[in-house]
Amino acid sequence: MSRQLIRLLSLLAIFQIHRCTGYGYTDIPKNYNPAGDPYYVDVRPSTARTTPIANTPQHSFTDSTRADKVSSQVPSVYDGCGQIKGCFGLPGGVCIEEKSCSALVTYAVNGQHYEFELWAVNAPADSFVAVGLSDDHIMGDDSVTECTIVNGRVNAYMSHNDNSKTNVRLKDPRSGLNVTQATYKDGNLYCRFQRQKQLAIGQKMFDLSQTYHLLLARGPASNEGISYHERQKTVSARSVKLSETAAVGANKGTLVKLHGTFMVTAWMLAASCGILLARYYKLTWVGQQFMGKDLWFVYHRILLAITWALTVIAFIIIFVELGGWTSIPVTSNPHAVIGVITTVLAFIQPFMAYFRPHPEAPRRYIFNWAHWLVGKSAHTLGIVCIFLAVGLDKAAIPYWVTWLLVTYTVVHVLGHLILTVAQYCHHAPWSQKPTPGMAMRDMLPPRESYQDSASLATTKADAYGSQFRRIVLFIYILLVAVFSIAVIATIASGPWAKQT
The missing domain is CATH 2.60.40 (Immunoglobulin-like)
Known part of the structure; x- marks a missing residue:
């Protein structure tokens, strides 16, 4: 048994010598x-x-x-x-x-x-x-x-x-x-x-x-x-x-990660919640104010101010990182062009809001339409930009993040759908306590929406169904926050290898 073991070890040693001495040649075609x-x-x-x-x-x-x-x-x-x-x-x-x-x-x-x-x-x-x-x-x-x-x-x-x-x-x-x-x-x-x-x-x-x-x-x-x-x-x-002998660390792409993190926080989280509050919660927290402003409006303004600030900062950061305009053609990935449009729309939105007319003004509904159109367009394009970022090599985001974004989109759409149906039911004549106004009613020339809110404010009572709306809002914010944090964590832990 010991002789066989010695023979086996000898063969292995000979094989190792042949293998080592054979290294170094390049495989070249015979012709x-x-x-x-x-x-x-x-x-x-x-x-x-x-x-x-x-x-x-x-x-x-x-x-x-x-x-x-x-x-x-x-x-x-x-x-x-x-x-x-x-x-x-x-x-x-x-x-x-x-x-x-x-x-x-x-x-x-x-x-x-x-x-x-x-x-x-x-x-x-x-x-x-x-x-x-x-x-x-x-x-x-x-x-x-x-x-x-x-x-x-x-x-x-x-x-x-x-x-x-x-x-x-x-x-x-x-x-x-x-x-x-x-x-x-x-x-x-x-x-x-x-x-x-x-x-x-x-x-x-x-x-x-x-x-x-x-x-x-x-x-x-x-x-x-x-x-x-x-x-x-x-x-x-x-x-x-080049005379150094130390091992050099790699640039971790911090600015790219900050750009992605700020944009996700701005549009997936802050803007989504701010838009939902403005559309469905004007008749909730009635009579509760902060610094003379209705509570829903305070929340809305804070969230959209965060969106504005993060978007502008992220816009500046990526230009500093790239040293100018991207070299990626628009036909390959329009992320950069859509991002610029999103930033411009977001930038002008607070200035439009500053010059808004009084709720009783006869042309108020024109402002309401313009404010809604610019804000909704910016939010939609912002989410599209995040989807397009998944395909960018600079972002180095794995493709499975797309499913997180798709799930977020489903949650966002379902949240709006549930609240729209609920408000329609609460506003219907057969409702136990019909709601005097509905979302988007202030987009029409008549000013019933303002009068409805003023009437509720005098009684300091929320419109019927407010408790249900609060529950939906809590679930919505929780889910949107979870998916936003998941995307941010993925960006922060990059760069990820490109999947084929």
Whole structure:
């Protein structure tokens, strides 16, 4: 039995030696002639200390932003991070410490040259991993180095993100670049290269002795260049000096999260409740006032003031984050255009309310119509914007959030429907105590609505059915708050991987 065990261990040892010494070759088509490719990199086995390897199942990198942990029994691209080289990983967080990054860039200074490594796990054919050097945390006017696997060949190129955020490969794609190793095996894409200290791109000089934000991304590639990275991207939380050896944290997209949080709070929660109060609760809490105003009006004004403030702040925040107008075409996602319209409508609403005529004025109903139309349009478009945000890569919200939004919409519609039917029944002649007025009655030229409210105010009695309306309001606010908080929590815990 002991001899068999020794033989088995010997076979395993021989297999391990063959497996390790066989690593380093790139899978190249049999009919490929390297002499015809001026940018072909010889990828014979290298004695370099840092060699990326991970036995991970090959699948599309859009499945997850986390990668399987790299075996500690083999040399790893993570070796030396925080000691002899700086490292920055995707998706960030603790992926470097856990050796679980989906993509990684390392950097170190070697004399007048700056050495980099680019690595991605589970990289499919015709894909890339790239690092960009940017003056800020926003894509645009950046120097980019790509590591690509296209048609079975591993190459590294220099490119540039122009001001329109389009990546353009340089006329001399090896300008200032010296590739020392390039491999692709078992879904692991790896390039090691040196960049010269200074490189002029157009009118701009990139000096690697200065500090830059690191942009790390991966996505599909072709012979023409790299394509859109979708959600497989991250930005360093601060500008980095490339002589640093510390692991760098990722920018958590705080401004984008604040924008989403404020808009959800404004339109799903505050505006929804404020609109409901104004439409169905004018004959509730009759005689109860605060600072000379009816209680329903006080609640309505506070909630809509919150909506106005959060919308304006969120509008400013996203423009600061993007550095201007979005580059996403309206035909792809009209979120930005509808968002601007929503903000404009919300902005003018309180000014319209300030100049409203007295309830007894003969033209009051015109104001009522205008106030209702602008407010209802803003609320509807605001909710549409939240739906459209689910499809934005910048927002990085999972698609299942759509079901939360659909459920909220059902609750909102049912709340209005139940209160409308209830008021109709309470207003009907066969009702036990017919309600003198109904919602939306003040949209008509006659002023019975104001007279009805004034009559109730003198008796200090709520209209019939007020207790039922209070119960419906409590349930409505509870459900709307739950779904709003769920959406906000999802935004705050992002970014989420894009689902396919």
